């Protein structure tokens with residue numbers, strides 16, 4: 240049963256929203272937001288690097304540390320980044336005056352972003368804004384120093400910001416195919432961040448049929464040492480509400496929906512064109528409640544937007560204490576599916592559905608449960624100007640229960656062979672391996688364990704700590720990490736090539752004893768002689784003699 244509570248919600252005019260990009264990554268993120276279209280909101284770029292700053296599409300730009308770095312970047316030193324930001328603190332205060340909502344976009348791990356983001360966030364809060372930080376964590380391959388710098392900045396941000404949405408760059412492997420370049424991985428993360436910002440902004444500035452306001456957002460994102468969970472999906476056509484929800488739950492930031500299972504509060508916002516029906520909304524909400532705990536507090540908002548056409552979008556925002564995140568962040572996994580049938584074995588380390596390349600997709604042709612009946616009472620949803628909706632977890636008496644969208648079983652239902660690999664390892668072709676086992680009986684042991692040239696046993700080297708694959712790549716990665724992004728994009732940072740298979744031993748091939756000359760079908764017949772040569776013997780045999 241869904242209860243509707245009418246009460247005034249606080250929405251904010253878009254002129255009071257500011258989106259700040261700090262450092263190189265931050266600049267790329269807000270450029271993406273601008274490209275995707277974010278009418279109204281102001282974009283502010285902050286950077287020490289004057290060249291990158293000049294190329295940003297943001298309407299407002301402030302150069303950090305003019306005197307300190309003289310137009311250059313911070314070379315990966317957060318202390319320099321902090322001092323550079325301190326130089327312009329007054330300018331920042333002026334720029335953030337009267338802003339109700341501020342988004343800070345930053346890539347942590349470098350100097351400018353990691354050093355300046357905590358200061359910028361603090362200033363924005365002191366100026367009275369509600370601050371949501373979108374921060375990316377560096378790739379594992381970027382090295383331990385960057386990771387530690389990022390962790391330090393993240394810890395500070397988690398205390399200062401109203402909400403903190405983190406995205407591990409390493410996880411970008413889940414957004415793009417393994418074979419795609421690093422440029423595509425960054426672009427995929429930037430798209431995801433841009434979509435998150437646009438969805439949250441839409442929530443609080445666009446008047447809807449059922450509005451959610453800043454107070455709802457704050458309650459969903461309540462953070463002291465917690466991380467924000469975010470998922471957004473869009474779909475069109477038949478079953479679009481279920482498909483949109485499925486896409487949203489598939490978001491890597493929700494860890495494929497798993498993280499929602501411990502959420503205490505979840506904010507859900509549905510947006511569709513004129514044709515969006517109450518039944519679609521009900522169906523979606525009913526599905527969603529199967530993915531959150533029974534006593535979770537669900538804040539619900541809905542808006543009709545003609546520009547959505549026949550698409551329907553759903554945005555889910557929640558938060559979890561850091562202690563419950565226990566994520567697989569450190570070692571990224573990709574699932575490689577081959578078509579070979581697999582004998583049932585021990586469960587794999589981290590089963591997950593195949594990676595989703597885009598959160599925006601058309602719906603799967605899955606049959607939706609037939610809606611039989613009308614909802615018992617006709618709530619006055621669409622006539623109301625503003626209301627808040629609390630969803631209780633009572634099953635509707637008249638509606639058939641559809642299957643949960645992301646059940647554990649579904650993840651296990653792949654019939655194909657599933658191999659779990661870390662990003663540092665290349666997938667091994669199963670068939671080649673098998674061939675080798677047949678041929679070299681004594682060498683099968685070696686090939687059962689996939690070895691890469693760089694692999695080192697973490698037990699053997701205590702120094703390596705939690706990033707066992709990092710050291711062998713360290714020297715070159717430090718250079719890469721300090722490159723500017725456009726340079727990085729030109730590099731082809733593909734995983735190390737798989738070791739060549741062991742050479743097959745050469746068995747000398749014996750020669751057929753053809754001497755004497757086989758005469759084929761002329762065997763036993765009188766020789767056909769010409770100038771002393773038997774023409775019925777094949778010419779190459781005659782030459783041999």
Ligand SMILES: Nc1nc2c(ncn2[C@@H]2O[C@H](COP(=O)(O)OP(=O)(O)OP(=O)(O)O)[C@@H](O)[C@H]2O)c(=O)[nH]1
Nearest residue numbers: 262263264267312313314315346349350351352377
């Ligand atoms: N998502 C995303 N992450 C990026 C991008 N560029 C860099 N990063 C990540 O962000 C981290 C910080 O890089 P930058 O933003 O270039 O560094 P910075 O903060 O400007 O610091 P300095 O270069 O030392 O002045 C890197 O270690 C990458 O992990 C990008 O375009 N998108």
